[in-house]
Amino acid sequence: MHVLILTTNEDAPFMNQQIAALERLGVSFTIQSVGGETGPAQSRSILEYFKFFPTVFRESTNGYDLIHAHYGLTAPMAVAQFHQPTVLSLWGTDIFGPGEPVSRVCAPLCDEVVVMSEEMRRTLGRECTVIPDGVNLEQFYPIPQEQARETVEWDEVGYDVLFPYSPDREVKDYPRAERIVRTIDGLLEEPVRLRTVHGLDHDEVVNYMNAADALLLTSKSEGSPNSVKEAMACNVPVVSVDVGDVPEQLEGVNPSVVGTNDRELVEGLREILERGERSNGREAATEISVERTAAQMLEVYERVA
Secondary structure, X not given: OEEXXXXXXXXXXXXXXXXXXXXXXXXXXXXXXXXXXXEOOEOXXXXXHHXXXXXXXXXXXXXXXXXXXXXXXXXXXXXXXXXXXXXXXXXXXHHHOOOXXXXXXXXXXXXXXXXXXXXXXXXXXXXXXXXXXXXXXOOOOOOOXXXXXXXXXXXXXXXXXXXXXXXXXXXXXXXXXXXXXXXXXXXXXXXXXXXXXXXOOHHHHHHHHHHOOEEEEOOOOOOOOHHHHHHHHOOOOEEEEOOOOHHHHOOOOOOOEEEOOHHHHHHHHHHHHHHOOOOOHHHHHHHXXXXXXXXXXXXXXXXXX
16 A cells, blocks of 8 residues: 655654554555744745645655545645545644644545544544554663663752653643742752753653653643653653543553642642652553554555555
8 A cells, every 4th residue: 555645744753653653564655745944933834835735736646545644734735636535634733723724624525534532533523533643662661760860961869850842832831831840849858840852853752751750741732642652651650731632541550640720730740759659651551552553544544545
């Protein structure tokens, strides 16, 4: 089977992990990405998306079995061509953010829609397949914390709470994470630091994950955040707001906390730091390994093709 991928971000780690796992199952891919520069404070112009239409038209005639549009803003190009069936994968911000109208209009025109969580399915309000992004258990695994701390050169006394996103990404709500950690820093005898880690090679993240005492997620919206599953695979405790599929993923994972307000987040994170224990998250993470989720996606491809 040969699949044309349309994407706004050809470097997205979770998409590329899925592609690699599907290639091991015999699927081949060609990737086309929307042009133009992007960044935390920079978005593509509408012109770049319009220029993507003829690119897709030309490429879609090259004998593909189907077209897989990753992210809602690539859906118009996928459904505008008449050569191949289409699969649309929604990532979260294309349902909960400004791109939602485009996703909602295009979803019924696709042969199958894949979302990351039940919350996304309910929000979209239509039949679709729920497949969370899988975690690569060979890339994310437990490392002794002191060994990881030496690798990333975190040698200060106290606690380190990981925030694995750029503070400039508004949807991740860095100010709330900063507020939570600042509050706990005033409650414990030893200092509590919020460590922001972003822009690294994905292979390096495992060391920072294992060096942390906990991962903190304060996002305003999510689909199925990979950072939570990567922390689970490393047995790192997670403290998160009730967002996306996090409550489902953390069910039975201890210690970990899902809070609905700042007080619950503070109390939960404080307790985890004081306990100083790793979680049993890796056991749960095996249920969402990238191999399992890729096999589910292959079933979608076979139905559509």
